[in-house]
Amino acid sequence: MILSLTLPRSSRSLAVPRVPAGALGLFMCLAGALAVLRPPLDPDLGWHLRTGQIILASHRIPTTDPFSYTKLGAPWVEHEWLWQAGVAALHAIAGNLGIVLGNGATVGASLALLYLQLRLRHVAPVFAAAGIGVALIDLAVYAEARPAEVVALFSALFLYIFERYRCHRDWRWLLAVPAGELVWANCHGSFLLGLLLCAVYGLAALWETRRWAALIPWALTGLGAAVASVVNPLGINLYRFTLAASQLSVNRRLVNEWRPPDFRSAEFAPILVTLLLLLALPAFLRVAPRGRAPQMLLVVGALAVLQSQQFILFFAVIAAPIIGELLEQAWPRAALATISRVSAGALGLVLAGLALVGPAAHLTPAAYRQTLAQGYPVDAVDFIERHELQGPMWNGFDWGGFLIGALPRLPVFVDGRTEMYGETFEADAVDMETGVKPIAPVLDEYGIKLVLVDVHTNLADEMTDLPGWHEAYRDSLAAVFTRGDEAS
Amino acid sequence: MSTLALTEPRAQQTVAALRVGPWLLPAFVSTVAGLVSLRPALDPDFGWHLRAGEAILQNHSPSRTDVFSYTMAGRSWADFEWLWEAGLAALHRSMGNLGPITANALLSASIVLLVYGYLRARAAGSVFAAFGTLAALLNLVPYADVRPGMAGPFFLGLFLLVFELARQSGNRRWLLLLIPAQLVWANTHGSYLQGVLLCAAYGLGSAWDQKRWKAAWHWVGLGCALIGISLLNPLGPGLLGFTLGASRMAWNRDHNGEWLAPNFHQPAFWPLLCTLLLLVALLTVRRERSLPKVQLLLLIGGSLGALQSTQFVPFFAVAAAPILAHVLESVVGQPVTLRLKPAHGVGFGTVLALLLLIAGRGLQPAAYQAAIEKEYPTAALAYIQSHELAGPIFNEFDWGSYMMSALPDVPVFVDGRTEMYGDSFLQTYMDVMTGHAPAKPLFDAYGIRLVLIRPDSALANELRQDPSWSESYRDEVASVFVPASGAGG
Numbered sequence: 001m002i003l004s005l006t007l008p009r010s011s012r013s014l015a016v017p018r019v020p021a022g023a024l025g026l027f028m029c030l031a032g033a034l035a036v037l038r039p040p041l042d043p044d045l046g047w048h049l050r051t052g053q054i055i056l057a058s059h060r061i062p063t064t065d066p067f068s069y070t071k072l073g074a075p076w077v078e079h080e081w082l083w084q085a086g087v088a089a090l091h092a093i094a095g096n097l098g099i100v101l102g103n104g105a106t107v108g109a110s111l112a113l114l115y116l117q118l119r120l121r122h123v124a125p126v127f128a129a130a131g132i133g134v135a136l137i138d139l140a141v142y143a144e145a146r147p148a149e150v151v152a153l154f155s156a157l158f159l160y161i162f163e164r165y166r167c168h169r170d171w172r173w174l175l176a177v178p179a180g181e182l183v184w185a186n187c188h189g190s191f192l193l194g195l196l197l198c199a200v201y202g203l204a205a206l207w208e209t210r211r212w213a214a215l216i217p218w219a220l221t222g223l224g225a226a227v228a229s230v231v232n233p234l235g236i237n238l239y240r241f242t243l244a245a246s247q248l249s250v251n252r253r254l255v256n257e258w259r260p261p262d263f264r265s266a267e268f269a270p271i272l273v274t275l276l277l278l279l280a281l282p283a284f285l286r287v288a289p290r291g292r293a294p295q296m297l298l299v300v301g302a303l304a305v306l307q308s309q310q311f312i313l314f315f316a317v318i319a320a321p322i323i324g325e326l327l328e329q330a331w332p333r334a335a336l337a338t339i340s341r342v343s344a345g346a347l348g349l350v351l352a353g354l355a356l357v358g359p360a361a362h363l364t365p366a367a368y369r370q371t372l373a374q375g376y377p378v379d380a381v382d383f384i385e386r387h388e389l390q391g392p393m394w395n396g397f398d399w400g401g402f403l404i405g406a407l408p409r410l411p412v413f414v415d416g417r418t419e420m421y422g423e424t425f426e427a428d429a430v431d432m433e434t435g436v437k438p439i440a441p442v443l444d445e446y447g448i449k450l451v452l453v454d455v456h457t458n459l460a461d462e463m464t465d466l467p468g469w470h471e472a473y474r475d476s477l478a479a480v481f482t483r484g485d486e487a488s
Numbered sequence: 489m490s491t492l493a494l495t496e497p498r499a500q501q502t503v504a505a506l507r508v509g510p511w512l513l514p515a516f517v518s519t520v521a522g523l524v525s526l527r528p529a530l531d532p533d534f535g536w537h538l539r540a541g542e543a544i545l546q547n548h549s550p551s552r553t554d555v556f557s558y559t560m561a562g563r564s565w566a567d568f569e570w571l572w573e574a575g576l577a578a579l580h581r582s583m584g585n586l587g588p589i590t591a592n593a594l595l596s597a598s599i600v601l602l603v604y605g606y607l608r609a610r611a612a613g614s615v616f617a618a619f620g621t622l623a624a625l626l627n628l629v630p631y632a633d634v635r636p637g638m639a640g641p642f643f644l645g646l647f648l649l650v651f652e653l654a655r656q657s658g659n660r661r662w663l664l665l666l667i668p669a670q671l672v673w674a675n676t677h678g679s680y681l682q683g684v685l686l687c688a689a690y691g692l693g694s695a696w697d698q699k700r701w702k703a704a705w706h707w708v709g710l711g712c713a714l715i716g717i718s719l720l721n722p723l724g725p726g727l728l729g730f731t732l733g734a735s736r737m738a739w740n741r742d743h744n745g746e747w748l749a750p751n752f753h754q755p756a757f758w759p760l761l762c763t764l765l766l767l768v769a770l771l772t773v774r775r776e777r778s779l780p781k782v783q784l785l786l787l788i789g790g791s792l793g794a795l796q797s798t799q800f801v802p803f804f805a806v807a808a809a810p811i812l813a814h815v816l817e818s819v820v821g822q823p824v825t826l827r828l829k830p831a832h833g834v835g836f837g838t839v840l841a842l843l844l845l846i847a848g849r850g851l852q853p854a855a856y857q858a859a860i861e862k863e864y865p866t867a868a869l870a871y872i873q874s875h876e877l878a879g880p881i882f883n884e885f886d887w888g889s890y891m892m893s894a895l896p897d898v899p900v901f902v903d904g905r906t907e908m909y910g911d912s913f914l915q916t917y918m919d920v921m922t923g924h925a926p927a928k929p930l931f932d933a934y935g936i937r938l939v940l941i942r943p944d945s946a947l948a949n950e951l952r953q954d955p956s957w958s959e960s961y962r963d964e965v966a967s968v969f970v971p972a973s974g975a976g977g
Contacts, residue, residue: 259751260752260753263796272795275764278771279771279788282772283783283784283815284784285778288773289772298769302764303761306752307761434946435946435949436945436946437949438949458922461923
């Protein structure tokens, strides 16, 4: 101690070597992966998982509905089969923990690709880490275990490939795009964003060079990606299906992810701040993203995210790295090459804390069940199983997906597959729940014997007063009604 | 004429352009603003504002207690928008509905002129100033209904213009003009606090630009004077508490359309969406110079406000959207001169003629009535009158105000005066409307004998299944329920 105090400044630097600033990028990626280690609460996860299990067991993709009794055997388009098979495989290996870890790995990989993209753009590690730090904050709330999570991964992958091509002019990199698009198209309907990214980079190249020839590599890449995306169970019809789904008014009315973000809610504060930063930084600091492609992407991303919550991941992947780049332009002297060991140690401790506290708080069986029980009728399902209640069962729109996974014995009335059920059926189911339409005729039409309903809905009150029905179970979230004296 | 223009020497064309350019564009944009605001008065609160104004003209003082509902009859009611209501009633008395509509169109046109004047005072070129003004207009159009809220953008435009005139001329006496303006604003609409906010932005921006807090002193003084003069209103200092209290009402935040965040699926918000995207696009391609701090504060504050709540869209329209003019000018990098050709004149004239035609058709009695019938239960009210159905009536929240003017002898259950009704009452009302609470206890408490609600509401479904109520009338807009024993029609 005395010795070190007496050492000259330069000797001390030698004695305590600093850590490359790239460690910050690694920290952000790992922090991102750890931050999303929480129980998956997406309402559709149940039917995705069951579908994946069917695919793994039968080696075939279902083409008719196997989960509901209202549409049993009706044609059903399963375009997200690859993601579902992957989730089912993870679940087979490690149970729910496998799905959670898979989600963490996806987020971590997306952030890593963004970091590498920024480094390709010669953004210093400190600012590249700051950029993906913003992405992490934007992604953290929305990055759930669901097919849509591939938006972040594939958008980040495509952007990395495009930057790689722009930097090195090696066309072979672009060959990876059709392969990526093939996987993307079989995982989620957002695969169209891949083609959009190609188009934006092509137009940006045209704008920058003012030569039509500059479009050729991008046009060929886009064409290759479009052809690859047709290799899916629906073929070319996937395009029609995806576009039709985006026009379903019931999706916009009932499904949160189709609604625009409500910026009064704290949940969307990171997106709001990111949008305001994108206005404030160029206006105040005279900085702008380098190249036309990021500029065009910003406008496309902002348009998308202001229209629909489902584009939050896309916007985060586009906007956050640009903020990192703008910050570097504004404060170039802050581009440290290394960080002190103390800082690196502190970051390590934060990671260790995240790795220990997060899973301990959320992923133990008890905590997992408790979190799930806050949004889904876990105890009511136990009651139904314990008493071996028989269907047909009526259930609400939001719980259908969960019930397909948690109560496989009983086919559901409705779930989140809006494209299969159709607008009228789904809207009627919601109107029944909210008390706008009476349920009695439907109960008779389908010979329903069991009703599982959210106690906060009007339907719970309606069922209480409905002659011939008996409340067999009630907790703070759900109530179970049976016809006559069936449960007693 | 076109040939003539083409054969004119270039220099002469520029001279002609300079002669007509500066006034032509603002005149065109403000006329457009006026014409697009000539439309039926459909604001849900129009009815009670008009009734309140008529009472003021009759009694020569604003009401202090509620006389329009039976649920709050005689309770204290703070009518802080009395000045606008008195003006509305005076216009209505002299010209019917056309009076307020025409005045509102003139107000819209003057807002646009103020914005243009403000941009010119900030040294924006005339073409760019017209572009910024057009952006303001497009954002304002969905909001430009006959309502006290239109005072907000008018006074904002006036404040911005006066601030710039004072800044450019170095003559602070300009700012004294704003004190009487603030007095009128505070007695017209709750947005008067935006005047103080604008003053704060200018103070902060000046101090930031000059890196001296002293530069903000006179703005602080002005802000204090504005707050002081605002207290001259029927509520006195209570107006401040009242205005801030209204912003904290849970009902307003959750159910009042003006307080909700913009939904960009609706065409009414597309101008806001396009302006934001255009700002993002242009700001990221320009590097020449940073925006002045005041403009930066207005841009960020306006965008934050507009993205959080629809009621701040007019603020965004007047204070933030016009910044597009400067940003675009910076991107273009050189002055753009307007060269008026006869074809332009024909184009402008055609647009104005078309807008006039559309406005004229919309204000024809039949079209006006059709617009009202689409929004309000006119036929159901006629049924109630013709069958002499008696209250107390339970009505839709959005229809209360219309009913006050259409059925003045029947006090309403509820209307748009949310601050008077309070959160607790409104939540009870909402629970019954949405079926979350049974209607019977509330109906019994107020002795309700008549229900006028939307036919597709949860309450309508509940009453249809309730043997003690009978649906005596139904159309696409409304259902009328009466107690089963006394069902009419």
